[in-house]
Amino acid sequence: MIESHSLTKRYGGRTAVQDVSFTCETGTVTGFLGPNGAGKSTTLKMLCGLTPASSGSATVLGSPFANLTNPGRRVGVLIDASAQHAGRTGRETLAVSASLLGVRPARVDEMLELVGLDGSAGDKRVGHYSLGMRQRLGIAHALLGDPEALILDEPANGLDPEGMRWMRGLLGDFAARGGTVLLSSHLLHEVEAIADRLVIIADGRIVGEGTADELLGGGAKTLVRARDVHGLRLALREADVDFIDGQDGGLLVNASADDVGDVALCSQVALSELRNAHDGSLEQLFFSLTSTGSDDLSQEVAR
Amino acid sequence: MSAVATIEREATPRARVRDDRRPGMARLTRVELRKMFDTRSGFWLPIGVALVTVATVLTTVLTGHAENHTFSHVFGNALIPTAILLPLIGVLLVTGEFSQRTALTTFALVPSRARVMWAKLGASVVCSVAALALCLAVAAAGTALGSGGPGVWTVHAVLLPQAFVYLATAMITGVAFGAALLVSAPAIVMYLLLPTIWSALANNIHGLHGVANWLDASQSLAPMIRHSLSATSWAHAAATLAVWTVLPLAIGWWRVMRRDVG
Numbered sequence: 302m303i304e305s306h307s308l309t310k311r312y313g314g315r316t317a318v319q320d321v322s323f324t325c326e327t328g329t330v331t332g333f334l335g336p337n338g339a340g341k342s343t344t345l346k347m348l349c350g351l352t353p354a355s356s357g358s359a360t361v362l363g364s365p366f367a368n369l370t371n372p373g374r375r376v377g378v379l380i381d382a383s384a385q386h387a388g389r390t391g392r393e394t395l396a397v398s399a400s401l402l403g404v405r406p407a408r409v410d411e412m413l414e415l416v417g418l419d420g421s422a423g424d425k426r427v428g429h430y431s432l433g434m435r436q437r438l439g440i441a442h443a444l445l446g447d448p449e450a451l452i453l454d455e456p457a458n459g460l461d462p463e464g465m466r467w468m469r470g471l472l473g474d475f476a477a478r479g480g481t482v483l484l485s486s487h488l489l490h491e492v493e494a495i496a497d498r499l500v501i502i503a504d505g506r507i508v509g510e511g512t513a514d515e516l517l518g519g520g521a522k523t524l525v526r527a528r529d530v531h532g533l534r535l536a537l538r539e540a541d542v543d544f545i546d547g548q549d550g551g552l553l554v555n556a557s558a559d560d561v562g563d564v565a566l567c568s569q570v571a572l573s574e575l576r577n578a579h580d581g582s583l584e585q586l587f588f589s590l591t592s593t594g595s596d597d598l599s600q601e602v603a604r
Numbered sequence: 605m606s607a608v609a610t611i612e613r614e615a616t617p618r619a620r621v622r623d624d625r626r627p628g629m630a631r632l633t634r635v636e637l638r639k640m641f642d643t644r645s646g647f648w649l650p651i652g653v654a655l656v657t658v659a660t661v662l663t664t665v666l667t668g669h670a671e672n673h674t675f676s677h678v679f680g681n682a683l684i685p686t687a688i689l690l691p692l693i694g695v696l697l698v699t700g701e702f703s704q705r706t707a708l709t710t711f712a713l714v715p716s717r718a719r720v721m722w723a724k725l726g727a728s729v730v731c732s733v734a735a736l737a738l739c740l741a742v743a744a745a746g747t748a749l750g751s752g753g754p755g756v757w758t759v760h761a762v763l764l765p766q767a768f769v770y771l772a773t774a775m776i777t778g779v780a781f782g783a784a785l786l787v788s789a790p791a792i793v794m795y796l797l798l799p800t801i802w803s804a805l806a807n808n809i810h811g812l813h814g815v816a817n818w819l820d821a822s823q824s825l826a827p828m829i830r831h832s833l834s835a836t837s838w839a840h841a842a843a844t845l846a847v848w849t850v851l852p853l854a855i856g857w858w859r860v861m862r863r864d865v866g
Contacts, residue, residue, distance in 0.1 A: 351866060371627060383705070
């Protein structure tokens, strides 16, 4: 279990992360989602004690990270795959940490094999690795101590579609065996398929949290368009159905597509589009939640 | 009952008892020693130090006067380039963590940064013992090659511990400059230049002559590898080390403890 309690980070007058609280339950994958610069990395670094929090606290597996006696044996951390010594080979990078953690040396080769860096790739210097290879090395490093929890910052960055599929399988399996996973991304589609829960951050604040269904539930369910938007609005109001204005004159209606169709037929409003807003709407939701944040930011900058 | 417990334990691997002991200082020091030499620069730097030491010793015994071909003189000459170059390994041991950003890994595995710094200092001392052995061996071989003569092998026993202090403090100074500046290039340049600039100033500005004895490494530390130090000389050496080693180490320690890594 990973818990963040009101984590806040201020740099001078600027607040990078404000009052961030969330919980990652044991045996689940939590996707930590937000645009670049939203405060994801800062939050993860505060969780791992790499950056002191201005206020708030966090616990990993029940205690503050810095109080874990041999953290690498309990929590696998990957903050930045490029943060490895360019002059060290991939195998040596793992071997150094293996000797520090006290894991048996054979585990180094097992992990290299697991991430597909066995053979000559492991003997190349990290400076010659592609981003995807560094990412794989970073994941191997995080798994080295056979941990109970994983904290991964943008682990899919630089992976090809095949690599992403592989990683999804790996993390899903890890969670299925009772592990706790927290991974961040700025791309919804990277975490959507694997995360049990999403925590969405924008401009340093949590703007949404829950399962995909929870995030979408309570909001509009059906997207409907008509040439006669005015007539459609009247009809929906008369039928006592909640709706909000969507983009390009479309309406997002809190009712099933069947019901909206019935309402339109009764009022003789011809529809030009009627579909379930669920399809791809998590992306829409993500966009609307996070772009509000950056609007605030641009307003602040404009001021 | 116990069979059930065993099955459960295997079914939930996350819950099993694991080796969760804190890595001891000996292990941390071994790891830091390994990190000194397992990079590209860590491979070539020691080779460079060894080559320069051998070259210095050969030059000493093959040229100059026969009275300079004694073991203690050759040994002293071998120590000088070693004490200048070896600390670059110490500089890089700290700056590498920040320039190469491995601190993200190091401090995630060992949250106590003070323990990491102690391990780096420990590794530096071990490294200087190895360098001392190298200087002894190369100097002995060089002396044997030399012109020989009576009393060539006569050595003041105290030279050995003094040589150790000379090398170990040089190495720690490297770590200190690395920690104080955190970036490889400036740290190396400052480590090499600052004491030299100070020495040049102290030698040429009359008003600084009195201070030079105390703070100029080329005057206060150099005797350490030549003859037994008097109490006054030790005081001079200690004052120099306080300024060039302890002060940057204190600044560096403070910076490393507080540094936002990332």
